[in-house]
Amino acid sequence: MSKERLLSEFAEIVSEVVGLPVGEVQPDSHLRDDLDIDSLSMVEIMVAVEEKFGVATPDEIAADLETVGAVLDHIEQNQSVGVA
Amino acid sequence: MRTYGRRVVITGQGVISPVGLSVNDFWDSLMAGRSGVGPIQSFDASELPVQIAGEVTGFDPLDYMVRTVSRRIDKYAQFAVAAAMQAVENSKIIIDDANTHRVGVLIGSGYGPTALVQSGTLTLDQRGHRGLAPWLSAATSIDCAAGEVALRLGATGPSGAVSTACASGTSAVGEAMRMIQRGDVDAVIAGGADNSITSFDIGSTAMSRALSRRNDDPQRASRPFDKNRDGFVMAAGAGALVLEDAHSAERRGAPILAEVVGYGATSDAYHPTAPHPEGLGARRAMQLALDDAGIPASEVDHINAHGTSTVLNDRTEAAAIRKVFGAHAENIPISGVKSMTGHMIGAAGAVELIATVQAILTGHVPPTINCDDPEDTGLNFVPHKPQQHDVRVAVSNSFGFAGHNATLVVRRYE
Numbered sequence: 001m002s003k004e005r006l007l008s009e010f011a012e013i014v015s016e017v018v019g020l021p022v023g024e025v026q027p028d029s030h031l032r033d034d035l036d037i038d039s040l041s042m043v044e045i046m047v048a049v050e051e052k053f054g055v056a057t058p059d060e061i062a063a064d065l066e067t068v069g070a071v072l073d074h075i076e077q078n079q080s081v082g083v084a
Numbered sequence: 085m086r087t088y089g090r091r092v093v094i095t096g097q098g099v100i101s102p103v104g105l106s107v108n109d110f111w112d113s114l115m116a117g118r119s120g121v122g123p124i125q126s127f128d129a130s131e132l133p134v135q136i137a138g139e140v141t142g143f144d145p146l147d148y149m150v151r152t153v154s155r156r157i158d159k160y161a162q163f164a165v166a167a168a169m170q171a172v173e174n175s176k177i178i179i180d181d182a183n184t185h186r187v188g189v190l191i192g193s194g195y196g197p198t199a200l201v202q203s204g205t206l207t208l209d210q211r212g213h214r215g216l217a218p219w220l221s222a223a224t225s226i227d228c229a230a231g232e233v234a235l236r237l238g239a240t241g242p243s244g245a246v247s248t249a250c251a252s253g254t255s256a257v258g259e260a261m262r263m264i265q266r267g268d269v270d271a272v273i274a275g276g277a278d279n280s281i282t283s284f285d286i287g288s289t290a291m292s293r294a295l296s297r298r299n300d301d302p303q304r305a306s307r308p309f310d311k312n313r314d315g316f317v318m319a320a321g322a323g324a325l326v327l328e329d330a331h332s333a334e335r336r337g338a339p340i341l342a343e344v345v346g347y348g349a350t351s352d353a354y355h356p357t358a359p360h361p362e363g364l365g366a367r368r369a370m371q372l373a374l375d376d377a378g379i380p381a382s383e384v385d386h387i388n389a390h391g392t393s394t395v396l397n398d399r400t401e402a403a404a405i406r407k408v409f410g411a412h413a414e415n416i417p418i419s420g421v422k423s424m425t426g427h428m429i430g431a432a433g434a435v436e437l438i439a440t441v442q443a444i445l446t447g448h449v450p451p452t453i454n455c456d457d458p459e460d461t462g463l464n465f466v467p468h469k470p471q472q473h474d475v476r477v478a479v480s481n482s483f484g485f486a487g488h489n490a491t492l493v494v495r496r497y498e
Contacts, residue, residue, distance in 0.1 A: 017152075043218035047214060
């Protein structure tokens with residue numbers, strides 16, 4: 001999956017949960033400070049990520065993800081591991 | 085007799101109802117005798133024996149909260165937040181570091197977030213626990229509305245829910261009054277909220293035989309104290325009031341709308357849904373509230389009845405009013421505003437108290453529409469049209485399933 005497509009699909013999940021326009025979800029966006037994603041929204045987003053991309057994220061790993069870019073890297077890395 | 089020194093006043097009110105989304109619109113509808121009952125729109129009720137309700141229409145939660153909040157809470161809590169914000173705005177109370185710990189929140193609800201409970205249960209069945217959103221745990225509790233209101237307003241005194249079925253709103257205001265009288269806090273945002281219009285709520289309440297089945301004539305279905313009544317009409321909404329210690333309110337130059345002077349609460353301990361046939365609990369609640377106010381029955385100018393339009397409630401309530409008020413009962417205009425709003429369950433008592441305060445402020449008592457053939461021809465149920473009537477002292481009744489009874493007495497502030 002291309003980086004652009006990954007970003008756009010993740011942005012749709014974020015938009016659904018926190019109600020922001022998808023365009024505001026950019027790789028350098030800070031999840032808490034820029035997108036107002038709190039701990040409950042983060043759980044909801046990571047459940048949706050698992051359903052959409054097949055990537056499960058343990059809570060302790062999710063806690064370290066601070067930006068959209070970090071989440072996208074995490075998805076990419078674990079997807080390819082899964083495929084390999 | 086009163087045993088507390090502090091006087092408690094109402095300084096702000098807010099309403100979300102089937103007949104208006106603000107106090108002014110709500111009151112205009114009551115004065116116009118407008119019904120908010122219609123065919124159910126929010127879900128397909130075609131398979132149910134009851135297909136009518138008093139739904140809240142035209143409400144946009146985003147007028148009161150951001151989407152992140154609105155999507156995480158049930159509509160009943162959205163209504164509570166909206167009514168509370170209106171009440172706080174009207175009272176001009178500022179909640180900040182200086183007083184936050186002296187401000188409490190009590191929001192009553194009979195059924196609470198039933199739509200979320202129902203949809204969550206279906207999700208669990210279809211998708212398992214991983215389908216459940218992480219906020220459901222907080223959002224499906226009866227105290228969710230109170231917590232959300234406290235959070236929104238930054239009120240850090242005691243907060244929580246009061247649940248006494250159809251009396252919840254009245255109980256919340258009464259208990260809030262006690263919190264201020266005891267000196268626990270100086271102000272409480274008190275009220276009630278419900279949005280029990282789901283297939284589960286309508287189906288189960290229809291099975292209890294409590295709901296009107298006048299599906300073909302919705303606006304005439306809720307007819308308190310009329311001999312042809314056949315049950316209540318489920319309705320939704322919220323009412324909130326800012327209650328304050330009178331000294332604090334005067335000190336800050338608050339608009340004082342009325343004084344809450346008496347509260348009485350009792351239980352029938354008789355039957356899960358039917359009232360005590362002689363209205364013993366209802367009579368005692370009214371008498372206790374009058375005693376608490378230190379006001380004789382002969383000084384009461386107006387009664388906002390519970391008046392649900394069920395055969396049993398209205399018969400028992402009319403008889404109970406006669407017992408408590410004696411010959412004076414025939415001089416008192418008795419309004420059944422559920423004829424217009426339907427039965428807003430936990431919101432009803434709060435919204436009806438607001439109607440009672442409006443009667444004190446305006447000198448007009450709201451009508452009981454559809455009361456064509458009164459249960460008791462000697463009593464004045466204010467049929468069809470509002471009446472001009474000077475109201476100094478008024479009583480508001482709420483009697484719930486499970487035999488919960490609560491009565492408030494309010495008086496013009498002087």
